Amino acid sequence: MHDMSQPAVQHGAPTSFMGKHIFSLDHKVIGKQYYALALVAAVIGMVLSWLMRLHLGWANLAIPGLHLLSPGGAPGNVMTPEYYLQLMTMHGTIMVFFVLTTAPFAAFGNFFLPIQTGAEDMPFPHFNMMSFWVTFVAFLVMVASFFVPDAPTLGGWTQYAPLSAVGAVAGPGQGMGVVLWAASIGIFCIGQLLGSLNFITTTLDMRCKGMSLMRLPLSAWAWFITAIMALTAFAVLMPACILLILDHVAGTSFFAPSGMVINDQVLPHSGGSTLLWQHLFWFFGHPEVYIAIIPGMGIVSHILVTNMRRPMLSHRVIIYSMGSLAVLSYMVYGHHMFVSGMNPISSLAFSFPTLVITIPSAIIVLIWLGSLYGSKLRINSASLFALGFISMFISGGVSGFFLAQPSLDIMLHATYFVVGHFHLVMAVAAMFGIFAGTYFWFPKMTGRMMNEGLGKAHFILSFIGAYCIFMPFHYLGIAGNVRRYQAFTDDYLIPLIPVHKFITVAAILTGFAQLIFVYNLIYSRFKGVSATDNPWQGTSLEWSTATPPPHNNFGDHMPVVYHDPYQYSVEGASADFIMQTSPEKISSPDEEK
Amino acid sequence: MATTVHEPAKIDLERLPNQGAGNGGWRNLAPAGGDLRRVKDSSPPPASTGIWVGLAAITMTFAAFTSALIVRQGSARDWQHFTLPSVLYLNTLVILFSSVTLEIGRRQVAAFMTGTAPSGAKARQTAPARWLYVTLALGLLFVAGQTFAWLQLRGQGLGLATNISYSFFYVLTVAHALHLFGGLGGMTRVIGKVNHSVLRRSTLNAASLYWHFMGALWLYLLLLLWMKL
8 A cells, every 4th residue: 555666766876986975965975974074073172172171270281292283372382371262262163063063963864854754865965965065164164274374263162253353463363263263154054054955845845655744753853943943043143254254354344343452553443343243143152052952852852762662741742842942042042141231121031031941941851751750761872871961951951040040140151150051051961962863873874783881881981971070160160260261370269270170180081981982983883783674673764764774765665654753562552662654553542643 | 541443544645735745746756758848747845845945044144134234333323324326226127127027938938838838929939938038137137237336336435344334235235146146047047947848847936936036135125225325
């Protein structure tokens, strides 16, 4: 009945090496390319954080070889204050854009969204290929700024004006460094817009027979919602980057105010609005937090359901909550500007939705916990990292309550409290989502299983390490430890330096623990145990096709979907799971209409 | 807990309207035999949806530019008002007229595709894309007119950095022109496909929608510039 004997190819399978592996139109290859890019970016970002941490613990430490990276920035291998800020800026930028956006959204989404929707590819494969290569060029431009005189920029990943808008006079990296930064991010925006176009259209138009929107797995919903956010957020950041570049290269005054005298030099700009940059940036910036975390929510939900062997308490409420997060994320961006001279009424207007946004977040967390309660969760690397994600999200989210209130935020905003908050709730949680997704989908992506023992060791060390690094940040912040300082010489800060040393040691050890993951990834790719088509006894469409999937995802026959995505432990069923493609009758009231 | 046994969802294997392209449908809509008449319904829905998604992104971009203009104008007293080059009004007529010629061309191509072109209109059957060529030429004329306006201002010593109001004038008009090049590329692609008899209706519709949107966007920008400058 559901046999569709039609040739299931949209574009022929490539035969050349270039067509297969480099300029591929296949969404699966593009997904892997994004993953590889994110992995390289993560290693660079992590090494940068090590360098920063070493400097914070031991301010005059000579780090062997550092002068090779920047002779001017590290004379005698000792980091200058400006170079610390440059490394900090690049760490934040690379991690936020090239890891937290590309891995959970672009990498996994590219590989699995078409398969989970029952499509044979994205609808615009050439745009999809361009999306990756444009992003790759953006990454090259960003990394190139390490090796260009007067670069990289030191203005932080937020690039606040006027520091970012006035040129080289503002300090090392603020000339060509900012231009390269803005050009890279502008190019990155184009790549993500092309990708989002494909994600949205795939979800709306490419679903197979029987695949209603509510039958999509939670991971597919998360990528769909994220794509809508990326489309609207990156479309705003791109013009902001263009205006910033014009302030540099054309002498305009969009963001650079008048009357500035820097380093005894009178600047020619007039009338620019520094707050304008903040509005444009944070209109993108806060949704970006959810662009990084919502895919993780979907991935974790998908993994937990599979390992709990029962559906979430409510499939729909998780979807509605993720949608609410997306909408609210545009209404709260002003909370990043409480200390920027904002009208108190505006502060209130942004504070209220910031508190409200905790409601859908809390609902999702409660559904996770309620669903886990009493379940016989299968403990494996993927489910452990999924639990770790929840733990990090809760720990980081709780500190968000404090920061949502302007009166408290004014005290805490410029301290390490904020650093601890956003690293836990966004960065580490999203990384745990990436790890969970990797352990879960690696068999489908490569045809081989990852080593479970190494995976569990990786989890334990990462989980403990992450808390050792980021929990103390909260205490440092409450103690008044300002962030973005390259050294702590004030009397009240000196007693806190041992805490920084502890964090530095924890960061280096946790970083080395990631070598277990990298080794596992490479070893398993070539020597891992062969995976079956459905190693986790999953129900969604990715488990109904071959491992690894063929070029057109489903071979000669396109799938037909009969059920909701998570039919586990169905009463009267022949097994403890019913795949979406199985025409088996359901004898359960749980299937959502 | 009471349970009910119910049948799996009934699924019609025939392609139904509004059921989505993944319904096994859109891949059988590939151009067949190079015959334009035989591919009249080759309408992959993703192109129809995709164009709206693309237009949403462009709308967000220009909304960002607009909010930047409003905020920046109010943030300091350095805003200079100036008279827009009169060629812009002529350009407005050109781009509006191009939408008319596009619609004429679109109907002719559609009539040719469905084989319903009037019997006396032999010339139109042999050159169904000629009004599309006219549209393309008008588009190029619009870009030339915009270039003339930029050169005219520059000739008066009014450049990008002269004043923030000029900055916004150049940014908005150049950004629109760059997006219009996308429309010119789309039109060229459509003409090429018509000439090779492999046009999909969705491609024609998407390119047309984009072109009309460029016209509407220009009207909006002109109004914004006229009000603010």
